[in-house]
Amino acid sequence: MKYMYTYDVMEATRNTNEWLGATARAFASSPVWGLAPSPMFKMMSAWGRVTERSFARMVIKPDWGIRSIVGDDGRDHLVEVETAVARPFGDLVHFKVLGQEPRTRKVMIVAPMSGHYATLVRSTVISLLPDCDVYVTDWHNARDIPVSAGKFDIEDYTLYLVDFMRHLGPDTHVVAICQPAPLTLAATAYLAAEDPEAQPRSLILIGGPIDPDAADTEVTDFGRRVTMGQLEHLAIQRVGFKYAGAGRLVYPGLLQLAGFISMNLETHSKAFQDKILAASKGEDSEHDRHNVFYDEYLAVMDMTAEFYLSTVERIFKNLEIARNAFVVDGKKVDIGAITSVAVMTVEGANDDISAPGQCVAALDLCTGLPASKKAQHLEPGAGHYGIFAGKSWRNNIRPLVLNFIDSNSAAPKAAVKLQAV
Incomplete structure (x- = not known):
């Protein structure tokens, strides 16, 4: 899988999910729906906000944020x-x-x-x-x-x-x-x-x-189960044209993140369900525990x-x-x-x-x-x-x-x- 194509497909998938989240948020947040109040629109807007933020964080290097x-x-x-x-x-x-x-x-x-x-x-x-x-x-x-x-x-x-x-x-x-x-x-x-x-x-x-x-x-x-040949074939990709390291062989951060999440899929799924529910009720905040943790956890880098x-x-x-x-x-x-x-x-x-x-x-x-x-x-x-x-x-x-x-x-x-x- 040492191709730029697979790397770019993975990045395109991330970008598409970010766009879907932004679209759902914008659509469901339209003032026109105030004429026909429905919890469905609040839930859709909350899902969009959480989804957009989550997929956007994956390609942003976090700031140290230590001011004083x-x-x-x-x-x-x-x-x-x-x-x-x-x-x-x-x-x-x-x-x-x-x-x-x-x-x-x-x-x-x-x-x-x-x-x-x-x-x-x-x-x-x-x-x-x-x-x-x-x-x-x-x-x-x-x-x-x-x-x-x-x-x-x-x-x-x-x-x-x-x-x-x-x-x-x-x-x-x-x-x-x-x-x-x-x-x-x-x-x-x-x-x-x-x-x-x-x-x-x-x-x-x-x-x-x-x-x-x-x-x-x-x-x-x-590490014991997988041979080096299998690992190189399955995990290594070439950086796509979007980045300065185009053509470099890497282990993509997005692939690593998928592995992290799969290890505790139930826990992460519940965390996002709870966050979306809280957002739909207006009970969340910009710097709540979920955002503080996942803004860091989802920000990944290639090795x-x-x-x-x-x-x-x-x-x-x-x-x-x-x-x-x-x-x-x-x-x-x-x-x-x-x-x-x-x-x-x-x-x-x-x-x-x-x-x-x-x-x-x-x-x-x-x-x-x-x-x-x-x-x-x-x-x-x-x-x-x-x-x-x-x-x-x-x-x-x-x-x-x-x-x-x-x-x-x-x-x-x-x-x-x-x-x-």
């Missing part, structure tokens, strides 16, 4: 999002808080590149800004990157993280959320061997598939084909990170080379995407790290999203992460060389 935070002085401080490092496939962005005293905790959040934009971790950023100097990896939509920019696979991704860590310096604390956890661990090990002075102070891995075989989920089952396929093959099928057999740019990455970076893992007891056991496996791989530099936390009752953005994160996990950062902020002591007399 309250400082220690009780005043609102404006927040500027600036680019610290610019790269073709992703930038390192900095959340600069104007007028606030510099924070000693420098945190780099490695956002997932698994179909959604980095804004998925917006609430995580908001929760850390009062106490930390925050940087985030902002990955670009592959459909907007010209073919001339070249390839981008998991080795390139890992080297991007290496460059970002080098830029920020050794007084950095890295927080990797979900998908990037194994590659962030590899990037840290790469630095430990190639440039020890650039290693971060600590590494917090949240709900990531370090060892996918440690616990079964629908994601791991899918390069080589990144998606190499992730499935090397991380999930071949278990290269779990077996400590990962290679980057021709160099074997030994996770045991990490000897001074404190490592903490966080898992949710009810996580159905990266189940308990998958992330904590990182600690066993860090054979060169003393027990005093390792920590783990299993959050009871928390699902995948809750361990980095929900109530469990705010009330329980965030304080633990900040304490771990503070406990490991001092520079490691230099080794003392004994000289012969």
Whole structure:
């Protein structure tokens, strides 16, 4: 299915549904129907508004929407999002808080590149800004990157993280959320061997598939069932003529979204039914819980084909990170080379995407790290999203992460060389 035709058909289908929603909304909202009041028109208008908004969101990159935070002085401080490092496939962005005293905790959040934009971790950023100097990896939509920019696979991704860590310096604390956890661990090990002075102070891995075989989920089952040939044939398409990346092989975000929704179809169906009913009664609002969630959830991005396929093959099928057999740019990455970076893992007891056991496996791989530099936390009752953005994160996990950062902020002591007399 590596054709522009299939990609354009999918985009045309999305565009048609957006148009149908807009048409139904406009038709049913006409003042003329006030002469013949009927709940049918209110229901049609509500369906149109919800449908138009939902399908329009799928091709719009969400804004960070972080305008200000309250400082220690009780005043609102404006927040500027600036680019610290610019790269073709992703930038390192900095959340600069104007007028606030510099924070000693420098945190780099490695956002997932698994179909959604980095804004998925917006609430995580908001929760850390009062106490930390925050940087985030902002990955670009592959459909907007010209073919001339070249390839981008998991080795390139890992080297991007290496460059970002080098830029920020050794007084950095890295927080990797979900998908990037194994590659962030590899990037840290790469630095430990190639440039020890650039290693971060600590590494917090949240709900990531370090060892996918440690616990079964629908994601791991899918990875075992499908061959790479089947996956490439069924999932990979070429970007259509509408976008700057025309001709680039990608795993389309719309296809990924269809997979996400199918996993919890009943839940999503009920959410939209309830929203349409509330809208028909005039009981909804622009920024209600449904819109806030789905404006982010439905906004999807394409991944390069080589990144998606190499992730499935090397991380999930071949278990290269779990077996400590990962290679980057021709160099074997030994996770045991990490000897001074404190490592903490966080898992949710009810996580159905990266189940308990998958992330904590990182600690066993860090054979060169003393027990005093390792920590783990299993959050009871928390699902995948809750361990980095929900109530469990705010009330329980965030304080633990900040304490771990503070406990490991001092520079490691230099080794003392004994000289012969």
